[in-house]
Amino acid sequence: MFDGPKTTKLVEVDNLKMHFPIHTGLFRRHTGDVKAVDGVSFDIFEGETLGLVGESGCGKSTCGRAVLRLYDITDGSILIDGEEIGDVPQKDLRTKRPTMQMVFQDPQASLNPRMTVQAIIQEPLDEHTSMSKAEKRDKVLDLMDQVGLNRKFAQRYPHAFSGGQRQRIGIARALALNPKFIVCDEPIAALDVSIQAQVVNLLEDLQKEFGLTYLFISHDLSMVRHIATRVAVMYLGKIVELAPREALYADPLHPYTKALLSAVPEPDPDLHDTMDRTILTGDVPSPSNPPKGCNFCTRCPAVMDICHQQDPEYREVLPGRFVACHHYANVTTEAASAAASEASDTQSLSNTNTKTN
Amino acid sequence: MPDGAQPVLDVRGLKTVFKIRGGEVHAVNDVSFDLKPGELLGVVGESGSGKSVTMMSLLGLLPTPPADVRGGTVMFDGQDLLKVDAETLRATRGGKIGFVFQDPMTSLNPVYNVGMQIMEPLRKHMGMSKRAAAVRAKELLELVGIPDADQRLKDYPHQFSGGMRQRVMIAIALACDPKVLIADEPTTALDVTIQAQILELMKDLQDRLGMAVIWITHDLGVVAGIADRVVVMYGGQIVEQAPTRELFKNPQHPYTRALLKTVPRVTGTRDDRLEIIEGQPPILGAQPTACPFRDRCDVALDRCARENPPRYDVGNGHDAACFFDARTGGPRDV
Numbered sequence A: 001m002f003d004g005p006k007t008t009k010l011v012e013v014d015n016l017k018m019h020f021p022i023h024t025g026l027f028r029r030h031t032g033d034v035k036a037v038d039g040v041s042f043d044i045f046e047g048e049t050l051g052l053v054g055e056s057g058c059g060k061s062t063c064g065r066a067v068l069r070l071y072d073i074t075d076g077s078i079l080i081d082g083e084e085i086g087d088v089p090q091k092d093l094r095t096k097r098p099t100m101q102m103v104f105q106d107p108q109a110s111l112n113p114r115m116t117v118q119a120i121i122q123e124p125l126d127e128h129t130s131m132s133k134a135e136k137r138d139k140v141l142d143l144m145d146q147v148g149l150n151r152k153f154a155q156r157y158p159h160a161f162s163g164g165q166r167q168r169i170g171i172a173r174a175l176a177l178n179p180k181f182i183v184c185d186e187p188i189a190a191l192d193v194s195i196q197a198q199v200v201n202l203l204e205d206l207q208k209e210f211g212l213t214y215l216f217i218s219h220d221l222s223m224v225r226h227i228a229t230r231v232a233v234m235y236l237g238k239i240v241e242l243a244p245r246e247a248l249y250a251d252p253l254h255p256y257t258k259a260l261l262s263a264v265p266e267p268d269p270d271l272h273d274t275m276d277r278t279i280l281t282g283d284v285p286s287p288s289n290p291p292k293g294c295n296f297c298t299r300c301p302a303v304m305d306i307c308h309q310q311d312p313e314y315r316e317v318l319p320g321r322f323v324a325c326h327h328y329a330n331v332t333t334e335a336a337s338a339a340a341s342e343a344s345d346t347q348s349l350s351n352t353n354t355k356t357n
Numbered sequence B: 001m002p003d004g005a006q007p008v009l010d011v012r013g014l015k016t017v018f019k020i021r022g023g024e025v026h027a028v029n030d031v032s033f034d035l036k037p038g039e040l041l042g043v044v045g046e047s048g049s050g051k052s053v054t055m056m057s058l059l060g061l062l063p064t065p066p067a068d069v070r071g072g073t074v075m076f077d078g079q080d081l082l083k084v085d086a087e088t089l090r091a092t093r094g095g096k097i098g099f100v101f102q103d104p105m106t107s108l109n110p111v112y113n114v115g116m117q118i119m120e121p122l123r124k125h126m127g128m129s130k131r132a133a134a135v136r137a138k139e140l141l142e143l144v145g146i147p148d149a150d151q152r153l154k155d156y157p158h159q160f161s162g163g164m165r166q167r168v169m170i171a172i173a174l175a176c177d178p179k180v181l182i183a184d185e186p187t188t189a190l191d192v193t194i195q196a197q198i199l200e201l202m203k204d205l206q207d208r209l210g211m212a213v214i215w216i217t218h219d220l221g222v223v224a225g226i227a228d229r230v231v232v233m234y235g236g237q238i239v240e241q242a243p244t245r246e247l248f249k250n251p252q253h254p255y256t257r258a259l260l261k262t263v264p265r266v267t268g269t270r271d272d273r274l275e276i277i278e279g280q281p282p283i284l285g286a287q288p289t290a291c292p293f294r295d296r297c298d299v300a301l302d303r304c305a306r307e308n309p310p311r312y313d314v315g316n317g318h319d320a321a322c323f324f325d326a327r328t329g330g331p332r333d334v
Helices: A060-067 A090-099 A117-128 A133-146 A163-175 A193-210 A221-227 A245-250 A255-263 A269-274 A333-340 A344-356 B051-058 B086-092 B114-126 B130-143 B162-174 B192-209 B220-226 B244-249 B254-262
Strands: A009-024 A029-045 A049-053 A075-080 A100-103 A181-185 A213-218 A230-235 A238-244 A314-318 A321-324 B009-020 B023-035 B040-044 B067-076 B097-100 B180-184 B212-217 B229-234 B237-243 B312-315 B318-320
Touching: A009 A060, A009 A213, A029 A060, A029 A213, A029 A238, A049 A060, A049 A221, A060 A075, A060 A181, A060 A213, A090 A100, A090 A117, A100 A163, A117 A133, A117 A163, A133 A163, A163 A193, A193 A213, A193 A221, A193 B254, A213 A221, A230 A245, A230 A255, A238 A245, A238 A255, A238 A314, A255 B192, A269 B220, A269 B244, B009 B051, B023 B051, B023 B067, B023 B237, B040 B051, B040 B220, B051 B067, B051 B180, B051 B212, B097 B162, B114 B130, B114 B162, B130 B162, B162 B180, B162 B192, B192 B212, B192 B220, B212 B220, B220 B244, B229 B244, B229 B254, B237 B244, B237 B254
Parallel strands: A049 A213, A049 A230, A100 A181, A181 A213, B040 B212, B040 B229, B097 B180, B180 B212
Antiparallel strands: A009 A029, A009 A075, A230 A238, A238 A321, A314 A321, B009 B023, B009 B067, B229 B237, B237 B318, B312 B318
């Protein structure tokens, strides 16, 4: 328990499901479900950043929102700071909101254009604290300093700010109640590259200063590599792989992670030409009608017969590394940790897998 | 890419200004570049750098007013596209010059099936009969890798996924065998795995059809993968131009160098701290009299606030608009 900050679990998500019903026909009969998040389990340790990556429509944003109970979840349990919030009614959640906050993707749409920056950042304080007017004003100005906004602009409206500055307003609002846990839903996707780095550095500084824990949702694999401690890869409503950052990027296990990493354009022409690329064919199946067996079986370059029949179990195949893939069905944690001393074993495992590609 | 060949497209001193309430926006300032036959030219820049407006201006696609193309020449096929009459320009667009836009969702008409939309340029520009156009449309869908082309022609845009829609857009742009294809952020709205598919398709098509392509993007990784030559834009101007390998090996302009450093990667070493470019891109309110990057530049000289640097040739087909010489680490001797 004393070997570093990564020992306390702040967030524990177990078998989280978020299905959206489909109603069709004259009588709006319930004919199916969009299984946006379909049985996802992960933990987030205090002070770490868990990156959640995947392509559009894989359910990563829904997952982030469901963890904060912005939806009434279909099934599963969510423990935040030791408290179960999975089945708590929305009205009782209000008192728990201050510990968990969110930074949204689109700084344009998530800030009310008719409120001044002061009013926007102050709103959570109005709702959840009994501070006096003067106290609130001081707190807002402090927050503006912390996120690098000039306090002279407190009475301005969001339209007067650039995209990067607007995202800073959103971050200041999320920080107002001294939360422990912040879900960042694609916070940099709408920003230009030269501004992205500014916002990411700010998020890192704030994490160090306040000991924050992040769930960082993004489709940008290179940015996630920079900011995340551990990374979870989602595909069609499920986590296919979860691993510490270095391990995931250096030696991805799941065929989807491999393909995803090799699809990222490499800004070095030499590397680009020598890289081994896996180009996936086809598109992501619909989450309302996922394929039988493994969700990735329709596009997997290393597909086997069993993949079409059985959904692979999501389990820990190496210490700290979770994968849902039949290729690792026979790898047990004990065997793997025994073999971990001879690191070559892991190597040969990934090699066999590459050959089948 | 045959060196020294006559360029298919030659843009000189292009200048575009938007009139807005209470002033002007100088979106494109004195932009010059050429495009050689069979070449893939990457145009990189952030939003507002003028890359899309440049391409729209040279095809006369900007609504006038508010846009005003104030000067320059665009030589294509022995004619200046800025001077030709509307009829010739219309025949060129979609005919000899194809265009693929960023968002495949909004650039296809939702009430016509895909077949009609591919046949439209064939019938308008090539005067094909309906039957001949239908045959050609099927070939085009096969060319861009859409399976079951016969059936798919009758489908409507909403029945296609994002990647497939972008393939349809490429098929439309290729319909009349264009000499030049201009692709404006064609993969930005797509996922990485689908982007990889489209990039692969594009390279293959360019090899087979031998057309020249201008590929606009904000992603240096995309450019590194497909472009022969790269133009970097900032603040409505071209700040650097070089063959791709040369640019990435030997970036000269402080903006390009900062941009390469600020983008994290999925391979190689990981820095604990991202390099950042301080400040914001410029607001292009007036004719620039200084370097647009000077406020964010780490090697700015006094001179940069007084003069707008011209593009200096640094050899190897490489030029950069900067008074600071990255090779010597001091001011340029001019």
